Amino acid sequence: MYAKYADDEGVGSEVIVWPVPYEGAVSYGSGAKEGPRAIMRASLEIETWDEDYKIDIRDVARFKTLDYFEPPVSGPKYVFRKMYEFLKQHIDPKKDFLMTLGGDHSIALAPILFYKEAYKDLFLIQIDAHADLRDEFQGSNYSHGCVMARVRENKVPIIQLGIRSLCKEESIKLEQDREITTFFAKDLKEKTPQEVVEKLRTIIGSSPIYITFDVDGLDPSIVPGTGTPEPGGIEFWWIWKFWRVFFEQMKNRLVGIDVCELAPIPNQVVSESTVVKLINRIICSYFRQTQSFIK
Numbered sequence: 001m002y003a004k005y006a007d008d009e010g011v012g013s014e015v016i017v018w019p020v021p022y023e024g025a026v027s028y029g030s031g032a033k034e035g036p037r038a039i040m041r042a043s044l045e046i047e048t049w050d051e052d053y054k055i056d057i058r059d060v061a062r063f064k065t066l067d068y069f070e071p072p073v074s075g076p077k078y079v080f081r082k083m084y085e086f087l088k089q090h091i092d093p094k095k096d097f098l099m100t101l102g103g104d105h106s107i108a109l110a111p112i113l114f115y116k117e118a119y120k121d122l123f124l125i126q127i128d129a130h131a132d133l134r135d136e137f138q139g140s141n142y143s144h145g146c147v148m149a150r151v152r153e154n155k156v157p158i159i160q161l162g163i164r165s166l167c168k169e170e171s172i173k174l175e176q177d178r179e180i181t182t183f184f185a186k187d188l189k190e191k192t193p194q195e196v197v198e199k200l201r202t203i204i205g206s207s208p209i210y211i212t213f214d215v216d217g218l219d220p221s222i223v224p225g226t227g228t229p230e231p232g233g234i235e236f237w238w239i240w241k242f243w244r245v246f247f248e249q250m251k252n253r254l255v256g257i258d259v260c261e262l263a264p265i266p267n268q269v270v271s272e273s274t275v276v277k278l279i280n281r282i283i284c285s286y287f288r289q290t291q292s293f294i295k
């Protein structure tokens with residue numbers, strides 16, 4: 001039923017898909033625990049051909065889907081621990097490319113720290129409307145509003161793209177923490193993907209990269225199905241072009257990715273379609289480089 005991301009028909013690099021249908025006390029809208037199923041379902045319907053690259057995603061990637069993670073009910077800290085344990089047992093960070101499908105943004109912490117352990121100079125690219133830098137949120141240090149604060153405690157430098165909603169505590173952190181580079185959504189609008197990539201190259205150098213893709217970073221006109229939609233987000237064709245320029249010019253190793261905060265709207269598939277198109281774009285953009293599959 002969840003065919004495309006679940007099959008093994010492709011011939012390229014293996015992408016291990018890990019569905020994590022967890023949502024804690026989501027602050028506003030709910031439904032992020034339905035994200036993985038909606039993404040799997042939409043992955044059946046979206047064209048796998050990339051006309052820009054003239055390649056099919058199956059030429060560069062083959063997907064293997066793990067069983068759906070069963071989150072403990074005792075809160076996000078325990079979800080983190082159980083996820084981390086699972087990764088330790090089943091994933092080889094030096095070899096395996098993992099794509100974790102959330103769930104709310106709290107599910108990103110375990111894979112990020114897991115890869116950080118293997119790659120000391122790991123850089124995080126965070127697509128997001130929110131800074132997620134609160135020290136504590138909804139009574140937990142591990143909730144979706146705190147992920148990036150925990151990431152920074154573990155010394156992972158962050159590049160943020162699409163930010164447009166934060167609190168005073170977070171604003172101060174952004175000013176003080178030199179290991180966080182923030183491209184606010186309103187400024188991205190004025191820049192070409194090329195200009196942003198040139199800046200990123202000087203910051204990231206040749207370090208390995210992990211991408212955490214909170215879908216609310218995109219404009220809600222293309223992803224209305226998310227818990228806390230914020231107007232003025234990243235536009236579709238901008239980010240579409242961005243991934244091409246980014247991977248062509250950076251040539252960094254991408255170790256893994258997560259996609260979170262998709263909360264599907266009943267009887268409407270625009271959000272998950274947008275998200276799957278962009279997942280496919282990232283996968284094609286990266287793996288066509290690693291396999292020298294250049295047009």
Ligand SMILES: [Mn+2]
Nearest residue numbers: 105128132214
């Ligand atoms: Mn987030």
